[in-house]
């Protein structure tokens with residue numbers, strides 16, 4: 001049995017303990033700033049600064065370009081560039097860098113690495129290949145085609161069109177040579 005005095009001491013002690021605890025609790029005014037400190041830190045908040053502008057002459061890798069429809073590849077897309085000497089020169093440079101190793105500098109599918117490929121590169125200046133629509137060639141460069149890899153990350157759209165233009169000039173030269181009987 002607990003005597004009345006003992007109970008008074010216990011209850012009293014408990015109340016004193018509660019009073020001390022309440023008195024030493026931080027006031028809401030003290031809590032408030034630190035509870036959002038982590039939020040208001042010195043780090044840059046998302047979109048607090050405008051995203052970086054992509055440096056000139058670079059292209060984004062991975063994603064960004066939606067898939068091309070068959071319609072785009074065949075009838076919708078036409079070379080938007082004018083056949084200026086500059087576009088042709090750039091196209092030649094790109095073609096000789098990225099396409100000629102397999103397709104050959106003349107586009108005949110006889111590039112220096114053609115013989116090691118499991119599937120031979122197409123002759124781009126003969127047969128059905130010479131009649132392919134602009135968008136189809138553009139799509140082949142951008143997305144690759146069957147066993148040919150994609151060159152989307154090597155060059156921006158303008159350079160792909162310059163290659164399409166240069167390839168047309170190779171096809172025209174080849175047709176002329178055939179007419180001349182060479």
Ligand code: HEC
Nearest residue numbers: 098099102119120121122129137140141145146147148151
């Ligand atoms: C690594 C070797 C390789 C390189 C580099 C390459 N190609 Fe190809 N290309 C091929 C092969 C192989 C095929 C045939 C694909 C198949 O039918 O499986 C092909 C097919 C094509 C076709 C389709 C022809 C048709 O009649 O269907 C086009 C157009 C083409 N290439 C254009 C290009 C252009 C333009 C470049 C440069 C940007 C290029 N290729 C770079 C290997 C290559």
